[in-house]
Amino acid sequence: MDKLVYLAEALTPMNLVLAFVGVVAGIVIGALPGLSATMAVAVLVPFTFTMDPASGLIVLGAIYTGAIYGGSYSAILVNTPGTPSAIATTFDGFPMAKRGDGALAVSLATLASVTGGLVGALLLMFLAPPLAQVALAFGPPEYFWLAVFGLTLISALSVGNLLKGLIGACLGLLLSMVGIAVIGADVRFTMGSQVLLGGINIVAGLIGLYCIPVLIDLVATRDPHLRVAAESGGFRLKEAFAITMKEKVNLIRSSLIGTIVGILPGAGGSVASLVSYSEARRSSKHPERYGTGEPGGIIATESANNATVGGGFIPTLVLGIPGTPPDAVILGALLVQGIRIGPTLFTTQGSIVYTFIFGLIIGTLIMLPVGLLIGRYAYKSIVAIPKSALVPTIAFMTVVGSFAIHNNLNDVAVMLGLGIVGWLLNRNGYAPSPIVLGLVLGQIAEQGFVQSYLIGNAQGNVLGMFFGRPISMAIVAFAALTLFYPLIASAIGARRARKSHADITVESRDGQP
Amino acid sequence: MKLTTILAGAAMALGLSAMSAGAQDYPNKPVNYIIPFNAGGESDIAARLQQPVFEKLTGQSMVVQYLEGAGGAQAWSQLNGMEGDGYTIMGTNLPHIIMQPMAQDVGYATEDLTNVYFFHYTPDAIIVPADSQFKTLEDLVTYAKENPGLVTFSGSGTNSANHVAKETFDRLAGVATTYIPFSGTSPATTAVLGNQVQAGFSYTTAALNQGDAVRVLAVAADERVPSFPDVPTFKELGYDMSGGAYRGVAVPNSTPEDVRQQVSDLIGKINADPEFIQKMKDGGFVVIDVPYGEMEAFMAERKAEYEETAKQMGIAKN
Numbered sequence: 001m002d003k004l005v006y007l008a009e010a011l012t013p014m015n016l017v018l019a020f021v022g023v024v025a026g027i028v029i030g031a032l033p034g035l036s037a038t039m040a041v042a043v044l045v046p047f048t049f050t051m052d053p054a055s056g057l058i059v060l061g062a063i064y065t066g067a068i069y070g071g072s073y074s075a076i077l078v079n080t081p082g083t084p085s086a087i088a089t090t091f092d093g094f095p096m097a098k099r100g101d102g103a104l105a106v107s108l109a110t111l112a113s114v115t116g117g118l119v120g121a122l123l124l125m126f127l128a129p130p131l132a133q134v135a136l137a138f139g140p141p142e143y144f145w146l147a148v149f150g151l152t153l154i155s156a157l158s159v160g161n162l163l164k165g166l167i168g169a170c171l172g173l174l175l176s177m178v179g180i181a182v183i184g185a186d187v188r189f190t191m192g193s194q195v196l197l198g199g200i201n202i203v204a205g206l207i208g209l210y211c212i213p214v215l216i217d218l219v220a221t222r223d224p225h226l227r228v229a230a231e232s233g234g235f236r237l238k239e240a241f242a243i244t245m246k247e248k249v250n251l252i253r254s255s256l257i258g259t260i261v262g263i264l265p266g267a268g269g270s271v272a273s274l275v276s277y278s279e280a281r282r283s284s285k286h287p288e289r290y291g292t293g294e295p296g297g298i299i300a301t302e303s304a305n306n307a308t309v310g311g312g313f314i315p316t317l318v319l320g321i322p323g324t325p326p327d328a329v330i331l332g333a334l335l336v337q338g339i340r341i342g343p344t345l346f347t348t349q350g351s352i353v354y355t356f357i358f359g360l361i362i363g364t365l366i367m368l369p370v371g372l373l374i375g376r377y378a379y380k381s382i383v384a385i386p387k388s389a390l391v392p393t394i395a396f397m398t399v400v401g402s403f404a405i406h407n408n409l410n411d412v413a414v415m416l417g418l419g420i421v422g423w424l425l426n427r428n429g430y431a432p433s434p435i436v437l438g439l440v441l442g443q444i445a446e447q448g449f450v451q452s453y454l455i456g457n458a459q460g461n462v463l464g465m466f467f468g469r470p471i472s473m474a475i476v477a478f479a480a481l482t483l484f485y486p487l488i489a490s491a492i493g494a495r496r497a498r499k500s501h502a503d504i505t506v507e508s509r510d511g512q513p
Numbered sequence: 514m515k516l517t518t519i520l521a522g523a524a525m526a527l528g529l530s531a532m533s534a535g536a537q538d539y540p541n542k543p544v545n546y547i548i549p550f551n552a553g554g555e556s557d558i559a560a561r562l563q564q565p566v567f568e569k570l571t572g573q574s575m576v577v578q579y580l581e582g583a584g585g586a587q588a589w590s591q592l593n594g595m596e597g598d599g600y601t602i603m604g605t606n607l608p609h610i611i612m613q614p615m616a617q618d619v620g621y622a623t624e625d626l627t628n629v630y631f632f633h634y635t636p637d638a639i640i641v642p643a644d645s646q647f648k649t650l651e652d653l654v655t656y657a658k659e660n661p662g663l664v665t666f667s668g669s670g671t672n673s674a675n676h677v678a679k680e681t682f683d684r685l686a687g688v689a690t691t692y693i694p695f696s697g698t699s700p701a702t703t704a705v706l707g708n709q710v711q712a713g714f715s716y717t718t719a720a721l722n723q724g725d726a727v728r729v730l731a732v733a734a735d736e737r738v739p740s741f742p743d744v745p746t747f748k749e750l751g752y753d754m755s756g757g758a759y760r761g762v763a764v765p766n767s768t769p770e771d772v773r774q775q776v777s778d779l780i781g782k783i784n785a786d787p788e789f790i791q792k793m794k795d796g797g798f799v800v801i802d803v804p805y806g807e808m809e810a811f812m813a814e815r816k817a818e819y820e821e822t823a824k825q826m827g828i829a830k831n
Contacts (some may be wrong), residue, residue, distance in 0.1 A: 018759075030820070034558055038551075038552060041552075041786040042552035042553075042579065045552075045561070046564065046577075049565065066714065115536040120783075134706030135703055135707070136703065136706050136708075137707060138707070139704065139707060139709035140693075140704075140709065169780075179582075179583060180583045180584060180586070180617075180619075182670065182671070182695075182696045183671055184669075184671050184694075185584075185616060185617070185671035185672045185828075187617050187618075194590055194619075197582070197583040197586055197587060197590075197619060197620065198581075198582025198583040198586075198587040199583070201582075236579070265699050265700050266696065266699075266700050293549040315703075319703075319706065319722075320722030320723060321699045321702060321703050321706075321722075322553060322699055324552065325553070327553075328551065328553025328554070328699070329554065329557075330553075331553060332552065332553040332554075332557055332558045332561060333561075335558055335796060336558065336561045336562060336792075338795070341722055344724065406579070406580050406581065406582060406587070407578060407580060408580065408587075443696075447695070447696060451693050451694075451695070453770065454665075454691060454693050455665055455691075455692075455693055455709070455710065458662055458663055458664075458665050458691040459663065459665075474786045506524070
């Protein structure tokens with residue numbers, strides 16, 4: 001373990017303080033919808049220029065990992081993901097908070113995030129060079145199918161109302177096409193307005209579609225926003241720990257999925273948490289409980305999105321290709337510091353790289369006590385704040401958050417517009433999640449499809465591009481399984497029922513004298 | 514004789530101190546530097562390299578902000594609405610600001626932007642995976658001639674610098690290849706490394722990050738780029754191709770002439786800093802100096818060149 005030398009370097013008091021401050025700042029920024037991890041990292045990059053490279057990296061890594069975790073608070077407590085990575089955390093997190101299990105949900109999210117973060121960081125430390133090859137094996141067809149896989153989750157989310165779910169998803173896909181197309185540069189659906197040229201920002205859409213309907217409903221109904229837990233004392237950490245242990249297969253699988261998806265440039269935390277949620281639901285004994293406050297859902301999404309942090313650094317450090325947007329900023333910071341990225345980085349600059357990875361692990365571990373404390377405080381205060389104070393505060397935050405994306409009022413207008421549309425749709429039974437899924441995955445699917453088609457066309461083998469590649473076919477198989485699992489399960493159930501019925505008949509016949 | 518020398522010296526000293534006093538007036542508070550792209554891109558990296566030199570020279574801070582969207586058009590269409598006092602400056606990119614308004618209505622015209630300095634460019638470069646069958650540019654051209662349309666080039670975006678370079682190359686080499694646009698330089702480079710496409714039109718800066726994993730077949734610079742001493746230029750190989758993505762600084766059109774000149778002078782001073790030049794070279798950037806005074810001629814020359822390619826791409830509106 002020659003790497004342990006660097007542990008001592010990462011453990012200097014200065015670095016510990018930096019990691020602590022970074023994690024706290026990250027959690028707060030991540031919890032506020034609209035303030036993203038990318039923004040937090042970009043704003044703080046200039047301050048790291050005066051630090052030595054390893055310390056600078058540690059503070060950036062800590063902010064990043066804290067922000068991804070912090071997104072779960074608002075997802076659980078106010079049904080609005082603080083970052084796109086936490087979209088899927090709302091599915092089960094908010095129902096839990098509503099029935100009084102908010103503290104438990106936050107504790108679960110903390111345990112899952114810390115585990116996911118550790119798995120990602122350890123894989124980064126030990127297996128980075130071979131794992132970086134995964135990024136290269138994924139071509140346009142794989143991205144296309146991955147996005148389709150994410151979209152199949154809609155069938156799972158819209159139990160009982162598949163049609164409305166699909167209509168919502170189509171609306172989301174249409175929204176994702178607004179603006180100048182990346183491929184072809186066609187101007188689409190802008191209605192002649194300059195405001196929409198840049199397209200609909202995902203974060204603005206997220207805040208509008210999730211937050212505004214909740215706000216309107218809070219004002220329109222008399223019920224308290226969250227029920228206070230009966231035994232509101234404690235973190236319910238023991239209970240959370242017991243549940244996590246029971247879900248350990250889910251936890252590890254989701255962490256691995258998160259790391260792998262994190263390695264893929266252009267996919268990121270939102271796709272990682274959706275894919276692992278989908279897998280957790282499919283393999284659960286009680287898939288019908290997902291979406292109604294099932295702890296396994298939170299464990300899947302939160303472990304996966306924090307695992308993307310370590311995963312995203314794998315192609316960044318090995319190939320010089322950022323896995324996620326914050327990685328791009330950190331890569332830029334490294335170049336300014338004069339550090340040459342590439343396959344030789346781990347050998348030539350080993351001291352910086354391994355000190356940084358240990359720093360990332362330390363930051364992730366600090367998240368456990370800090371996260372539980374902040375989470376408890378956040379939960380208590382959100383429960384205690386009267387609705388008349390909470391609503392204006394959140395309303396103010398939605399405007400600030402959507403303005404902060406580009407320092408631009410256009411995004412605020414888009415956010416409000418989508419919020420009102422979302423509220424009307426909500427009243428008619430269209431949930432926000434399928435729309436947001438369409439918005440998030442539409443671009444990935446479209447680009448993957450057109451690129452595959454162009455390459456296939458040049459080679460005279462379009463069908464082979466889409467259906468002739470092993471990784472693609474594996475993803476297609478998983479997607480089909482997710483999509484038709486309810487049908488298959490009920491078919492198997494029916495056969496079993498018939499069979500047992502037959503057995504009973506036989507038995508009863510046998511029983512006859 | 515002696516007296517005149519002394520007088521001349523005194524006059525010069527006076528003039529110099531007056532000049533430096535003028536220069537000290539600007540900037541006397543932080544300058545906002547708006548980058549119309551995402552953090553972490555090449556425009557951002559170049560700005561981040563300028564930032565410390567700016568602060569060393571002026572004692573004021575330079576605040577880098579991002580206003581990304583629509584390939585930069587989001588920011589450029591808003592530039593003239595901002596305050597023209599020299600404390601708001603914005604990055605501009607070629608060929609973007611010429612090609613975008615040519616292809617569609619993006620909310621600004623090329624002439625609307627007041628460029629005061631172009632400070633570097635990243636030369637176009639053809640990259641192939643290290644294990645590619647194409648050892649030289651000649652191999653690739655021969656193969657492309659035998660198999661029209663079969664060679665796939667990845668690149669960042671449509672109507673972008675990479676797209677222009679690919680079209681120009683096709684025209685000069687007399688070949689037909691297929692361009693596959695990606696959403697940025699990173700995914701486009703990943704596609705080359707993963708053999709998803711046969712080659713990529715990229716920049717020296719991106720190629721440098723990949724080390725031995727890619728082979729650079731040619732760079733579109735006038736002279737060989739210091740970070741790639743063994744890679745020939747297109748000109749050496751007989752293709753009259755030089756250029757890439759140029760990056761500059763613009764100000765709102767309400768900015769007075771003397772302030773435009775001051776901003777231009779300041780960027781020029783940063784460009785003359787030896788440490789800055791070294792870091793830019795190490796990163797694969799080519800430092801150039803196109804100050805405010807030479808802007809008109811430079812833009813006219815670039816415009817003529819891009820218009821020819823745009824015609825070939827069939828994107829010109831009129």
